[in-house]
Amino acid sequence: MELPVASAATASLQCSFLPRHGLLGALGHAGRERRCIKKVLPAKITAKFELKPPPYPLNALEPVMSQETLEYHWGKHHRAYVDNLNRQIEGTDLEEKSLEDIIDTSYNKGDILPAFNNAAQVWNHDFFWESIKPGGGGVPSGDLLRLIERDFGSFPKFVDQFKKAAATQFGSGWAWLAYKANRLNVGNAINPCPSEEDKKLVIVKSPNAVNPLIWDYHPLLAIDVWEHAYFLDFQIRRHEYISMFMDKLVSWEAVSFKLEQAKAQVAEREREDERKRRGEEEETFTPSEATTEEIYPVSDADADAL
Ligand SMILES: [Fe+2]
Numbered sequence: 001m002e003l004p005v006a007s008a009a010t011a012s013l014q015c016s017f018l019p020r021h022g023l024l025g026a027l028g029h030a031g032r033e034r035r036c037i038k039k040v041l042p043a044k045i046t047a048k049f050e051l052k053p054p055p056y057p058l059n060a061l062e063p064v065m066s067q068e069t070l071e072y073h074w075g076k077h078h079r080a081y082v083d084n085l086n087r088q089i090e091g092t093d094l095e096e097k098s099l100e101d102i103i104d105t106s107y108n109k110g111d112i113l114p115a116f117n118n119a120a121q122v123w124n125h126d127f128f129w130e131s132i133k134p135g136g137g138g139v140p141s142g143d144l145l146r147l148i149e150r151d152f153g154s155f156p157k158f159v160d161q162f163k164k165a166a167a168t169q170f171g172s173g174w175a176w177l178a179y180k181a182n183r184l185n186v187g188n189a190i191n192p193c194p195s196e197e198d199k200k201l202v203i204v205k206s207p208n209a210v211n212p213l214i215w216d217y218h219p220l221l222a223i224d225v226w227e228h229a230y231f232l233d234f235q236i237r238r239h240e241y242i243s244m245f246m247d248k249l250v251s252w253e254a255v256s257f258k259l260e261q262a263k264a265q266v267a268e269r270e271r272e273d274e275r276k277r278r279g280e281e282e283e284t285f286t287p288s289e290a291t292t293e294e295i296y297p298v299s300d301a302d303a304d305a306l
Contacts, residue, residue: 048086049099049122051079054129061134064248069232077228078125085118099123100213107188107214120209124174127211128224133251140252144259151201159246161203162223166242169205172226176204177255178217179262189214199266218262221255 054074059067085102089095094102094115103123106116139155140148152158158177166175181199192215193202201220204212212219223245230241 048090048095049082051082052126052129056134061132061249064244065132066233069230072232073224073228074125074129077226078122081118081121081125085115085122088115088118103211103213104188107210109188110190117209120211120213123213124209124211124222124224127219128222130254131221131223131251132245132249133254136249136251137247138252140256142256144252144256147201147259152203158203162221163239163242163246165203165205166223166225166245167239169207169225171207173205173207174211174225175223176206176212176217176219177221178202178204178212178219179259179266180215180217181262181266186214186216191215218258218265220258220262221250 051074054070058070058074061070089102092115094105097105099119099122102115102119106113106119108116139145145155148155148158152161162175162177169175178201179199180193180202192204202217204215204217206212211222223242225238225242227236230238234241234244
């Protein structure tokens, strides 16, 4: 992602991280700014991935999730994934790719490359902060609720399955609600739900940094069950953290928005597939065949002679 010198002002703003919340943000600022200034000295600037702040202040989730947890989880762990990723991809082919493409490339069919864990954790945490909000929880509505009831039987049954997936993920990892569509087979990973119908909601859990993108699923909701996500508030009581997450933090508006995005992407992909299919059909239809039919139509007399 090299930018021309004319974009220096913009790139500086992208690189300069303004600590909006908490002490840890302020401590991290100096290091990032020094690194960016160093980048400005040559003729070109390299814009890298940024630590994206949660869409609310770090104390906004209290008393359900403490400010201290967010200062460590976002300000320290999430920041470390961003900084480590930027160091890992500097000067490599991955530097030119989007975060999603880095995840796909570095997953490498399960034989993961060094950048995968940090890239996926950056994506996962960006997604996680957007999955929750102050005063969240409750029951979804609209098409999301309709699909949940269709695919899990009822909203309470869905909640039970989601909680079970999060609680039984052995060690560090994630649990997800995802929209699965149009891909019974995936090129980069083993599909965890190969026998499931397409265009439906599924619950999956994943170890460490793995996320549903590698299965070509569309993530809608994520809960981080790494211990760093809940230890300060709940110590080892993961069950309590999961219940609190579902009852008081989930932003169903965000999940509904992700579902609409997923359906739109799937529809566009189907249209693209249809355009490709029609294009292939036209290529196999030769002009000489068409000309022959137009010049020598089969008449009734011809048919009688056959
Ligand atoms: Fe985390």
